[in-house]
Amino acid sequence: MNGDQDLNNSSKNWGSLMGLQFFLFFILVVFAGCNPDDQEANGDSFDREAFLINTADNLIIPAYQDAVVAAEDLCSALYDGTLEEARAALKECSMKWQAAAPFDFGPAINRGLLTTTNTHPCDTTEIEEDILDGNLVPGLPTTLDRTGLPALDYLLHKGEWNADRLLHASYLAGYLHDELQAVLDSWVDGYRDDFVSRTGTDIGSGVGMMLNAFNRTYEGNVRKGKLGLPAGVFSFSGNPKPHVVEAYHAGDWSIELLDEAMSATERIYMGGDGVGLDDYLQFLGDVSYGTELDAEIKAQLAAAQAAVLTLEDPLSDFVVENQPAAIDVYSELQSLVILFKVDMMSALGVIVTYQDTDGD
Template sequence: MQKVSKNNLTKTLMLFKQRPFLKAERLTGRSAFNVLFTLVISVTIASCLPNDDNNSSTDFDRSELLNNYSDNIVMPAYEEYVASTNSLLTVINEFALSPSDNNKLLICIEQLKIVSLKWQLASLFDFGPASDYALLEFTNSYPTSTDDIEAAIGDESWIAGQASNIDNVGLPALDYLLNEDGALDKLNTNPARVEHLVRQAEFLNEQAELVLETWQSSYQSYFVSMTGTEMGSSIGAMLNAFNRVFEANIRKQKLGLPSGVSTFSGNPLPSHVEAKYANYWSIDLLYEALLSIEKVYMGNSLSSNSIVNKEVGFDDYLISLGDEAFGLGLNNDIVAQIQSSKEAVLSLNDPLSEFVITNQESCLSVYSELQALVVLFKVDMMSSLGVLITYQDNDGD
């Protein structure tokens, strides 16, 4: 067993302090013993982690890692997402010329689903330019405010990019306008509604293009140059975004809130499902999000003929730490848990808005699989790689 480094002990104590259930307990009797026991176990675990003072992972080529993510995952993800939003804008403009054409409306809906699927991977890179332009918030904040959407129709002074409009723009707003009951009749009889549909598609596309252009013009070279693991490094920024989006936007928002596990009352919130008005997309989007998590963790890329290319990823980073519980063993646990999570998600049925009511226990079981991944990623992986968590969640996970 290695000597406990000062850095590892500090990180362990910080993790300990962040546990809200410990803060809430009265430290008497059994609870005091549990807290002491947890601290002892935490310090013991820290002694088994890589010693930061000895910089045991310096043999791993972080530059190769960052170049792979930049060239083969992040940039292609943004390029494909932008291309899909361009296509969506094109078909919506074509529909606007003949808003009574149901076939053209169906083409718009089909393309919106493609955009939503492409978004799942792009959403994981919520740092740098994406953070600067609030891409995550403006693209997929739901449930959407239908009252605000209706109020904006015909309002020539409406500005999409204002903070007050976060809950009435993006994919959820387009889902409402294209998939609500009677959408075709409402669009066909109201030119202002069609105009607002076009404005929404334009804004979605503009935001995506801004982020991609910033990566292309300057941020990509900066990203691959910041090879450390400290706060401000590219690995730190990427892993914090990866964890935060998985924890809050995938685990909690896609399933935790709709199923009721993340609500104070424990009651399901069926109106909080993703793509509420499309009705049958929620599970597809959740599964695609898990595939994206797997792709980023493994560092995999797809060739032009859709063959998976195994590249350098965070799995290789952990494996480089050796045949230890915090290295190869942790990677094996993560790979197995990703597979378990995917299988669990496939046990759900659409429409998810109904399933969370009739099969709440099944949803909670799937949620527990996602929660197990949160612990492996956020606590174990981050500690093993010596990367500090720089965000705070609000529910103590």
């Protein structure tokens, strides 16, 4: 009997020892899975500082510099040029704005630059009243659709060109220039260094702020604002809204501005001639969320840009007369939202901090 008991006790002790060994092995496996080297292999060792430096020095600051120069030229054309020269300067300023618009964070969002610069359609009735009474206060929520590029588009292309109209256009152009200059000064005078020092991917990091602004402006201002809304994609009736196209009063700039915005989107993704988002994804390796996603994004960028060039000005007429074709182009733009906002943000471990209202 005692022999059987000893045998049973030995078996239990051996089983306990094996259980302990298994437990220790499990703990080692778990810790191995948390190894910092493995995290680096999954992208944490990517040189985000180099990415942020390139973004700030070769994309953001030059975009604002070009926009400031274009606004200065517009002011000069209004001061001592002809109406046609002022229109040409306004078009150039609108084109340069497309490269700066995606960087709606930091100094830009603090000043509300995106909304004061390009809220369209403009309120033509209120603009006419502003010309008469001269009481406009730019930058207020109630005056966003009476300032910026859309208001200047209306002033320079509609109505009788006279001294009062010139005075009001000059005031709006001066305000636009000063706001652009203020944002540029903030970047140069210290925000640039703060931005590149935030090398994480969390909320408030340089990557986090930049990518959320990039996605939000592409989704809301490019895809939706420049084509989706005019094409009737977001109207309850499904009917097109031709009057909401960008540069509606100029008539023949809308597609060029959309094409320029798509070029800016591609340039930001590719990092210009430096370290870009494509390099970041490629660094993750030969996986579906790395090099494969990068290839898919590049292919869709090319498809979307080619689709945009099938549109015809005036875009306000095209969305009415060829609505199905316009919606097809919109679908190509929409495909990039999924790739950028869902797939890329997930792959890079960046949280989406903004909300849209159209279910994308």
